[in-house]
Structure formats: structure tokens, C-alpha cells
Amino acid sequence: MATDNLADKIPDFNSATVNQGGNGPVDVSAIAGIRRAKGLKEIASVIALAIVVVTLLEFILIWTHTEAYVFPKPTAIIRSLFTDFPTLYWKPLTQTVQTFFLGLIIGSTIGLSLAVLVTLKPGLDIFISPYIIILVTTPMVALIPFLMLKFGFGMTPRVIAISLATGPMVMINSATGFRRTNAELIALGKSYGATEFQLFRKIRFPFALPMIIVGFMVGSIFGLLTAVGAEMVGGGMGLGNRLIYFSSLVQMSQFGAVLVIVATFGVGIYSFFTFINRKWASWDA
Amino acid sequence: MAQATRIQITDVSKIYQTETKTVEAVKNFTESVKDGEFVCVVGASGCGKTTLLWCLSGLHPATSGTVHIDGELLTKPLPDRIGMVFQDSNLLPWRTLIENIELPFQIKKKAVNRKLVDELLDVAGLKGFENSYPGELSGGMKQRGSIVRALAQDPEVLLMDEPFGALDAFTREEMNLFLLKVWERTRKTIVFVTHSISEAIFLADRVWVMSPRPGRLSRIVDVDFPRPRDIDLQFEPKFIEILKSIREDVEGSKSGKGQ
Structure with a gap:
């Protein structure tokens, strides 16, 4: 019977490759393979270039007889990083990390909850979004002097500022992700009798996950910015405070070392969320 | 093979209210589908055929009129009795x-x-x-x-909303054969919305032709080709004759409304 000839595998697969242009998971393992191979090569060349740039910088500083207080030599920064790490940098690093994560956890929990709330009760978002926009657009560092008057010079004002910097970012991105969920997918779930909670867990949340991860990434970067900025304003703690301290003493190699630590922290945040995204949301490639 | 009424549609109207205008997507639609029957709904785009199907699914209730499934008034989706297939595979x-x-x-x-x-x-x-x-x-x-x-x-009832509309012609033919094969095995009651008249005639026991603005049932065509049907059916004179007459209806309803 003609109807038996259904397994149109070869022509079908050709059309599948055409369909892959938009969203949807392409062969995940293959892409991961390609990326890794490419990545190794790229990582090698990126590292090589970085070495060349740093070496060049070192020699330029030697040839031009630039004083350390004007621009510290890369070797001096690296030496300071290794020798002074336990005494000068470890403690402020832990202080920054602590406030950062505390702020991130509080901010993102509130942000994600608000996103869920405005998704389930769409009428609410016209009341909430003005404040969210204000919070996103205002640099939260600006609040630090005020918060310090209220809460003292401990961790509290900085954790609040970091929460206010990360939360709205997580909220805006998550809410957008939830809202963008394909209406037909929701209809599909409803046609099977899904409750609002099931729709959320099985359809909206996984659909929004790539956006939520992006929200966390951007929020974290804003959070780090706020953390370091707030430490520079006052309080005598953390990496930001060390930046002010070393620059006021014109200890530029130590200043450079702290800068390298802050930058590494930022790149670490970025890499972590890129990794999470590839792991949990690879279908959205 | 005429059996009990599976779906009873009584005077169903669906009005969409947008900020600027009111659209009568479906108006005074009354018809029934028998158990195990394969009904196709055709019409020009915007004739309300998809709206009608959504009213039957319980997802978008009708503005007025009633839908009964096995004599029971439909007020919400019936996940154990009605299955939905969408244009996108979803x-x-x-x-x-x-x-x-x-x-x-x-x-x-x-x-x-x-x-x-x-x-x-x-x-x-x-x-x-x-x-x-x-x-x-x-x-x-x-x-x-x-x-x-x-x-x-x-499910007892399968509602299909242009499920093959996004596929190329050859895949579509295969899907039609696949669907008939499944249907002949299971004898589900199917309401199938399509804009392809030949697809409708090929699949259906009965074709409902709808005309747009407001969406109404303008004609019912009985298709009594024997089953199982072969893809060559579409070249038979009687098939082409039905195709032409429905096509004239659909075209006429479009131009009649000054499109």
C-alpha cells in the first residue's frame, strides 16, 4: 500500500537542515564538539596575543623610563599579585565576594518573584514597571551615601544597593521571557487541562530560561559594578576600598593587582553564565 | 455508518472586540458532527474557520450559542475527550x-x-x-x-487547525495519507480546518464551506468517495468537479464582499 511509504527520511532530513535557521535545538552534541575544537584554537591564539601585548607593554614602559607611579609595569603587578595576595588582597576579596553574593541572592530572588507575579497577574505590571525602570536606569552607587547614613558603614548598605542593582535586571529579563512564551504553546497546555502552575513549570519557565540566564548575567555584572563602586564611596571594606587606598598612597602596582582581581571576577561571572546557558538552554542556540 | 451525534453546534457566534472595531468572526453557526465522522472546514482566510474550531475546543468560548460534546455543554477544555493539533507542531x-x-x-x-x-x-x-x-x-x-x-x-474528538499548512506539497500528501491511515484504524471524530480545498475533499466525509465577514456556513458538500482512498483520487473527474464547485463558492464569497 502506498501509505506504508511514510518514512521519507532522506528528503525530510534535507528540509530539516533548512528549517534549522531559526530557533530550536540543532544537533547539540555536534555543535558542542565544533565549539570546543574552535575554542581550543581560539583560546591558544587569544592567550598568545595577550602575552605579546603584556610583554610589549612591559618593554615600552622600560624603554620610556616610565615611573611606577605613572604606570605600573605588568611584571610588578604580577609579582604583587603572587607575593601580596594573602596579606593584602585575600581579605578584601572575601568581603567583596560576600556582599556581592548576598546582594545577588536577595535581589534575584525578589526580581524573579516579581517577574512571576506580573506574569500571573498581568494588570500589576503597569504599577510595578515605573519603579523597575527607575531602578534600572539610576546608578545604585548614588544611593550609597544615603544608605550609609541609615544603616551605618557595615555590609548592610552595600548589600541593599547590590540587590537593587541586580533585582530589576533579573526581573525585566525574566518577565520578558515569560511573556514571550508562544501563545500556541500555552493553548496546547490548556487543551490538556494544565493548571496555571503546570503551565508555568512545564512551559513558561523552560521557555524563558535563556532570558532568565541573561538577566542573571547582566544583573550580576551590574551587581559587581555596584559592589566595587559602593566600596569606593566609603566603609573601609572590600576591593573597591583597596583601589582608593592604594591609589591615594600611589602604590600603583598594588592598585593594578586589585584591578586585575576585579576584572577576573567580572570575567568569571560572564563565563559562568555562558556555561550555564550552554548547559541548560542549548536548544535556544 | 451514521451514528450518534458527537458534536452539536447550536447558533454559535463569536465576536472579537478590539480597541478600534468589532469583528464578527463566526455568526449563527449551527451544524453537527456524527461519531466517527471526518469533517473538513474550508473557506477564504478570515472566514472564521479557525475561530469556529477554537470554540469547539473549549479554549475560546463562543460569545453566544452552545457547543455540546456527547450531549454535554462545553464550557472548558476537555483534555480526556478532545485532542488539539495546531498549525505549528508545537x-x-x-x-x-x-x-x-x-x-x-x-x-x-x-x-x-x-x-x-x-x-x-x-x-x-x-x-x-x-x-x-x-x-x-x-x-x-x-x-x-x-x-x-x-x-x-x-481522545474521542480530534480538532485539527491547518495542521499541514506549513508543509510543502509532497510532505503534505504523505501527511494526508498518514492521517487517513490513522483515522481508518481509530475512527476518531475529526474536525479538520484547512485552506486547501483538494485536501478537504480528499480527507473528508463532509466538507463545510464557510464564507467570510461575518463567518457563516454557506454550504455543506457530501464527499462519498470509497475508502481507503488513494492519492490518485484527486485526478478523477468527479473529484475535480467538486473541487471546482467549492472553489467557485469560496472565490464568490470573497469577491461578493468587495475584496
């Missing part, structure tokens, strides 16, 4: 094919009917693709997967 891209087929079972908190799922996958030619992600499947395979997902719930 497979969740983060789930494998089999996980997608299992989704309705999970929502209903029921054990997966392995035997039925296996049988359906076999008929659909999807054996061996259970662990593929939708992005790895062709358009035809995805749509067959979504039909398997609906049929695995063993």
Missing part, C-alpha cells in the same frame, strides 16, 4: 520527541500508555526518533509527532 524544543509525547500524561498525572504510544510511533514512522529533539526532525516528522501526542491521549 513540540517543546527542550524536550525530546518522546518527552513531548509524555507531556500530556505528566500534566494529567497519568501513567504513560506505552503500548498505544509505541503503536502510534510505529504508524507515524517515528520509531527510532524517540530521543531526537524537535530541531533534529523535519517539518513532516514534527507534525506527525504532534498528531501522535494528541492521539496518545485516546
Whole structure:
């Protein structure tokens, strides 16, 4: 019977490759393979270039007889990083990390909850979004002097500022992700009798996950910015405070070392969320 | 093969209210579908055929009039009795094919009917693709997967909203044959919306022709070609004759409204 000839595998697969242009998971393992191979090569060349740039910088500083207080030599920064790490940098690093994560956890929990709330009760978002926009657009560092008057010079004002910097970012991105969920997918779930909670867990949340991860990434970067900025304003703690301290003493190699630590922290945040995204949301490639 | 009435549509109207205007998508629609019957709904785009189907699904209630399924007034989706197939396969891209087929079972908190799922996958030619992600499947395979997902719930009624509209002509023919094969086995009651008149005639026992603005039932065509039907049916003079007459109706309803 003609109807038996259904397994149109070869022509079908050709059309599948055409369909892959938009969203949807392409062969995940293959892409991961390609990326890794490419990545190794790229990582090698990126590292090589970085070495060349740093070496060049070192020699330029030697040839031009630039004083350390004007621009510290890369070797001096690296030496300071290794020798002074336990005494000068470890403690402020832990202080920054602590406030950062505390702020991130509080901010993102509130942000994600608000996103869920405005998704389930769409009428609410016209009341909430003005404040969210204000919070996103205002640099939260600006609040630090005020918060310090209220809460003292401990961790509290900085954790609040970091929460206010990360939360709205997580909220805006998550809410957008939830809202963008394909209406037909929701209809599909409803046609099977899904409750609002099931729709959320099985359809909206996984659909929004790539956006939520992006929200966390951007929020974290804003959070780090706020953390370091707030430490520079006052309080005598953390990496930001060390930046002010070393620059006021014109200890530029130590200043450079702290800068390298802050930058590494930022790149670490970025890499972590890129990794999470590839792991949990690879279908959205 | 005339049996009990499965779906009774009585004076159904659906009005959409937008900020600027009111659209009468469906007006005073009355008809019934018998148990095990295959009905296709055709009409120009915007004639309300999809709206009608959504009214039958319980997802978008009618503005006025009633829909009864097996004599019971429809007020909300009936997940155990009505299955929906959409224009897009609507497979969740983060789930494998089999996980997608299992989704309705999970929502209903029921054990997966392995035997039925296996049988359906076999008929659909999807054996061996259970662990593929939708992005790895062709358009035809995805749509067959979504039909398997609906049929695995063993619904009495299958509502299909232009399910093959996005597929190319050859895949579409194969899908039609696949659907007839499944239907001849299971004898579900099917309401199938399409804008392809030949597809409608090829599949249906009866074709409902709708005219737009407001969407009304303008004509019912009985299609009594014997089953099982072969793809060559579409070249028979009688087939072409029906095709032409429905086509004139659909065209006429469009130009008549000053399009």
C-alpha cells in the first residue's frame, strides 16, 4: 500500500537542515564538539596575543623610563599579585565576594518573584514597571551615601544597593521571557487541562530560561559594578576600598593587582553564565 | 455508518472586540458532527474557520450559542475527550520527541500508555526518533509527532487547525495519507480546518464551506468517495468537479464582499 511509504527520511532530513535557521535545538552534541575544537584554537591564539601585548607593554614602559607611579609595569603587578595576595588582597576579596553574593541572592530572588507575579497577574505590571525602570536606569552607587547614613558603614548598605542593582535586571529579563512564551504553546497546555502552575513549570519557565540566564548575567555584572563602586564611596571594606587606598598612597602596582582581581571576577561571572546557558538552554542556540 | 451525534453546534457566534472595531468572526453557526465522522472546514482566510474550531475546543468560548460534546455543554477544555493539533507542531524544543509525547500524561498525572504510544510511533514512522529533539526532525516528522501526542491521549474528538499548512506539497500528501491511515484504524471524530480545498475533499466525509465577514456556513458538500482512498483520487473527474464547485463558492464569497 502506498501509505506504508511514510518514512521519507532522506528528503525530510534535507528540509530539516533548512528549517534549522531559526530557533530550536540543532544537533547539540555536534555543535558542542565544533565549539570546543574552535575554542581550543581560539583560546591558544587569544592567550598568545595577550602575552605579546603584556610583554610589549612591559618593554615600552622600560624603554620610556616610565615611573611606577605613572604606570605600573605588568611584571610588578604580577609579582604583587603572587607575593601580596594573602596579606593584602585575600581579605578584601572575601568581603567583596560576600556582599556581592548576598546582594545577588536577595535581589534575584525578589526580581524573579516579581517577574512571576506580573506574569500571573498581568494588570500589576503597569504599577510595578515605573519603579523597575527607575531602578534600572539610576546608578545604585548614588544611593550609597544615603544608605550609609541609615544603616551605618557595615555590609548592610552595600548589600541593599547590590540587590537593587541586580533585582530589576533579573526581573525585566525574566518577565520578558515569560511573556514571550508562544501563545500556541500555552493553548496546547490548556487543551490538556494544565493548571496555571503546570503551565508555568512545564512551559513558561523552560521557555524563558535563556532570558532568565541573561538577566542573571547582566544583573550580576551590574551587581559587581555596584559592589566595587559602593566600596569606593566609603566603609573601609572590600576591593573597591583597596583601589582608593592604594591609589591615594600611589602604590600603583598594588592598585593594578586589585584591578586585575576585579576584572577576573567580572570575567568569571560572564563565563559562568555562558556555561550555564550552554548547559541548560542549548536548544535556544 | 451514521451514528450518534458527537458534536452539536447550536447558533454559535463569536465576536472579537478590539480597541478600534468589532469583528464578527463566526455568526449563527449551527451544524453537527456524527461519531466517527471526518469533517473538513474550508473557506477564504478570515472566514472564521479557525475561530469556529477554537470554540469547539473549549479554549475560546463562543460569545453566544452552545457547543455540546456527547450531549454535554462545553464550557472548558476537555483534555480526556478532545485532542488539539495546531498549525505549528508545537513540540517543546527542550524536550525530546518522546518527552513531548509524555507531556500530556505528566500534566494529567497519568501513567504513560506505552503500548498505544509505541503503536502510534510505529504508524507515524517515528520509531527510532524517540530521543531526537524537535530541531533534529523535519517539518513532516514534527507534525506527525504532534498528531501522535494528541492521539496518545485516546481522545474521542480530534480538532485539527491547518495542521499541514506549513508543509510543502509532497510532505503534505504523505501527511494526508498518514492521517487517513490513522483515522481508518481509530475512527476518531475529526474536525479538520484547512485552506486547501483538494485536501478537504480528499480527507473528508463532509466538507463545510464557510464564507467570510461575518463567518457563516454557506454550504455543506457530501464527499462519498470509497475508502481507503488513494492519492490518485484527486485526478478523477468527479473529484475535480467538486473541487471546482467549492472553489467557485469560496472565490464568490470573497469577491461578493468587495475584496
